[in-house]
Amino acid sequence: MIQLENVTKTYPKAARPSLDGVSVSIDKGDFVFFIGPSGSGKSTIVKLLLHEVAPTKGRVVVNDKDVSTLRSWRIPHFRRSIGCVFQDFRLLPTRTAYENVAFALEVIGKSQAVARRVVPEVLELVGLGGKEHRYPHELSGGEQQRVAVARAFVNRPLILLADEPTGNLDPDTSIEIMRLLDRINRTGTTVVMVTHDSNIVNQMRRRVVEIEGGKIVRDQPRGVYG
Amino acid sequence: MRAKYVLSEVMVGLWRNVTMTIAMIITMAVSLTMLGASLVMYHQVGEMKKTFLSNVQVSIFLDTTVTDDQTQALDSKIKSDSRISSDQFLNKDASWKQFQQQMQNDPALLQSITPDQVPQSFRLKLKNPDQVDQIAATYKGLPGVDEVIDQASVLNRVFKVLGALQGLALTLAIAQGLAALLLVANTIQVAAYSKRREVAVMKLVGASNWFIQSPFVLEAMFAGVIGALIAFGGLVAAKFFLIDGSLSALSALLGEVKWSTIDIMLPLLVLAGALVSGLTGWITLRFYIKK
Numbered sequence: 333m334i335q336l337e338n339v340t341k342t343y344p345k346a347a348r349p350s351l352d353g354v355s356v357s358i359d360k361g362d363f364v365f366f367i368g369p370s371g372s373g374k375s376t377i378v379k380l381l382l383h384e385v386a387p388t389k390g391r392v393v394v395n396d397k398d399v400s401t402l403r404s405w406r407i408p409h410f411r412r413s414i415g416c417v418f419q420d421f422r423l424l425p426t427r428t429a430y431e432n433v434a435f436a437l438e439v440i441g442k443s444q445a446v447a448r449r450v451v452p453e454v455l456e457l458v459g460l461g462g463k464e465h466r467y468p469h470e471l472s473g474g475e476q477q478r479v480a481v482a483r484a485f486v487n488r489p490l491i492l493l494a495d496e497p498t499g500n501l502d503p504d505t506s507i508e509i510m511r512l513l514d515r516i517n518r519t520g521t522t523v524v525m526v527t528h529d530s531n532i533v534n535q536m537r538r539r540v541v542e543i544e545g546g547k548i549v550r551d552q553p554r555g556v557y558g
Numbered sequence: 559m560r561a562k563y564v565l566s567e568v569m570v571g572l573w574r575n576v577t578m579t580i581a582m583i584i585t586m587a588v589s590l591t592m593l594g595a596s597l598v599m600y601h602q603v604g605e606m607k608k609t610f611l612s613n614v615q616v617s618i619f620l621d622t623t624v625t626d627d628q629t630q631a632l633d634s635k636i637k638s639d640s641r642i643s644s645d646q647f648l649n650k651d652a653s654w655k656q657f658q659q660q661m662q663n664d665p666a667l668l669q670s671i672t673p674d675q676v677p678q679s680f681r682l683k684l685k686n687p688d689q690v691d692q693i694a695a696t697y698k699g700l701p702g703v704d705e706v707i708d709q710a711s712v713l714n715r716v717f718k719v720l721g722a723l724q725g726l727a728l729t730l731a732i733a734q735g736l737a738a739l740l741l742v743a744n745t746i747q748v749a750a751y752s753k754r755r756e757v758a759v760m761k762l763v764g765a766s767n768w769f770i771q772s773p774f775v776l777e778a779m780f781a782g783v784i785g786a787l788i789a790f791g792g793l794v795a796a797k798f799f800l801i802d803g804s805l806s807a808l809s810a811l812l813g814e815v816k817w818s819t820i821d822i823m824l825p826l827l828v829l830a831g832a833l834v835s836g837l838t839g840w841i842t843l844r845f846y847i848k849k
Contacts (some may be wrong), residue, residue: 382762411764421764424755435756438563439765487763 333359333491333522334381337535339390341376349388350376352546357522360490363517365533366526367557368543374526377543378495381524382414383407395490412440415484415492415521419499421476423468429455429479430464436483450486458482474505481512485521492516494525498532505531530557567773571749572780578745579781585741586785589734590831591792594823596727598793598815603720606813607713611687613829616708618680618697629678636680639696641689646681653678677704685698729794738785742778742835743842749774752848757847770847775839782835786827793820 336356342349348375358364366374379385379390383399392399395413402410423432433454434447455464458478468476477497484492494513498506509534517523527533533540533556540555541548550558572579620629629647636645648656654673661668684693690710698706750757760770801815 405767406768407759408764411762414764416762422755422759424759435759436763439760439769440763441766441769483759483763 333360333362333392333395334524335393336377336380337391337393339380339387339392340371340551341380343385349546351380351387351543353390354546354548355550356389356548358522358542360522361517361520363536363538364525365528365536365538365555366524366543367528367533367539367540369528370544372547373546374528374543375495378493378524378526378530381412381491381493382416390439398502404555412487413490415487415489417477417480417484417492417494417497419496421468421473421480421500423476423479423483425468428465428467429460429471429475429482430466432479433483433486436486440487451482454482455479457485457515472505473501473509477501477505477509478512481509481525485516489521491522491524492523494523494527496527496529497525498527498529503531507535508538533557563785564769564773568776568780571753571773571777573746574752575749578741578748579777582738582741582745582778582781583785583788585734585738586782586835587788587792589731589738590786590789590827592727592731592734593830594789594793594827595796596724596731597823597826598819599720599727601768601819602813602815603717603724606720607717609813610713611710612722614684614687614689614690614708614710614713616682616684616693616706616710618682618703619677619705619707620702621680621704622675622677624678624702632680632700632702634699635700636682639693641681641685641693643685644683648679648681650674650676671718739834739838742781745781746774746778746842747840747846749777750843761847767847771840771843774843775836778839779832779836782833783828783829785835786824786829786831789827789831790824792810793823 334357336354339351339354340349341351351399352373354373354377366377368374376385380387380399382394383402386400394410397410399410424435427435430451433451434444437447437450438444445537452461452464455461458481460475460478460482463471463475466475468479471479477500480494481497492513497513498509501509506529513523514536537554537556539553540550540557541551542550542558618632620632633647636642650673653676656678657671658668682693684690685709690708694706694708697703757770797815797817797820
């Protein structure tokens with residue numbers, strides 16, 4: 333599903349590489365945590381998978397496609413197979429929960445009829461049934477993140493990328509979001525989550541890949557935060 | 559649905575930056591009016607050149623002391639010259655009559671000149687007006703020839719002045735056009751900034767670049783087209799009130815500006831306005847959205 337082969341990423345003007353010869357393989361349906369301190373290179377992995385940046389050396393393969401050889405006009409289509417959730421939710425403040433999710437469908441050319449059928453379903457799935465018409469500022473942080481998860485998942489992507497999804501949430505709400513990601517993972521979606529929330533990692537007991545100084549220092553199935 | 563989405567985005571975008579939109583339309587209109595005016599002028603000067611030069615005459619003035627033999631020799635040379643389409647010989651009487659006619663407002667001068675002093679002349683019309691210089695060179699200095707005067711060299715001086723005016727109008731149009739371009743680029747950047755959240759989400763969920771950019775590009779094109787329509791209105795008004803109105807005396811000299819010349823400007827200006835602003839918007843976005 334996802335392969336990083338000897339990937340090195342050095343940003344322009346940076347003294348040392350953010351990722352230094354990283355190799356990692358993730359199978360379909362896996363749930364993987366990338367952990368490590370700030371500046372360890374975790375976020376660079378997210379950017380590489382989304383092809384926001386290209387590797388300096390090595391290959392990034394997603395869904396059997398070598399991302400680094402992807403022509404720039406193909407990138408939008410490629411991104412439709414990846415759902416994304418961030419620490420800051422990234423919802424549109426002038427749109428309701430329903431509209432935020434429907435927006436993601438509309439802008440990739442799906443009809444409103446499709447949206448009317450699929451959006452309530454996915455909002456129900458993330459536990460927001462009945463709150464479709466609330467605006468983001470009328471929702472709690474946890475609820476906003478649920479909207480974001482719904483938006484990421486509505487297109488049934490093969491991969492869900494979560495970059496510090498619990499970073500702005502209190503511990504209880506974080507656990508709820510993790511349960512949601514777990515449920516999505518059980519539908520066969522590969523979940524890749526970047527975090528430094530040790531609580532969560534320790535509770536979930538899933539595969540843990542620890543990165544430090546741009547190198548993988550640990551890759552452990554059913555691991556803890558160390 | 560996509561078209562509906564894009565159109566509503568365009569209208570919302572234009573309304574949100576309504577002052578910028580108006581500024582964009584006004585600069586577009588002014589620069590396109592300039593462009594249109596200089597194109598009309600260009601066309602007009604071209605037409606003028608054609609009519610004037612096809613009627614251009616070369617006059618060969620003879621010495622007052624010219625002999626009949628010399629006149630005969632020149633006449634047969636002219637008759638056999640394939641570059642000349644027609645010729646007319648003004649003998650002493652005819653020349654004197656013409657001179658009297660031309661100088662009738664200046665009796666003092668007329669008094670001081672006797673018929674003997676007025677030169678005889680050949681008046682030539684050319685098949686190809688561009689050969690004026692060659693003709694002049696051929697006949698200058700031949701026995702009995704005093705002076706060769708061609709109207710073309712006089713006309714060319716007039717055309718030079720007109721050409722300079724034309725260049726000035728075009729330069730102004732380009733300078734104004736550049737300001738319009740920068741304004742479009744700036745407006746589009748502001749529009750893209752005010753929708754940065756939407757753009758970020760669209761990029762994230764994999765909306766095509768076309769889909770992300772088209773509302774902005776259409777916004778710019780809309781301003782370009784409206785500007786072009788206003789510019790066309792300006793040209794029509796100019797034709798009504800200036801060319802056919804207060805400056806009609808001038809148009810007698812410069813030749814009539816036909817409605818067909820004005821009409822052709824409509825598609826030209828609309829095309830120029832839409833293309834230039836659309837392209838500017840698109841290029842601006844390429845840089846802006848890439849980041």
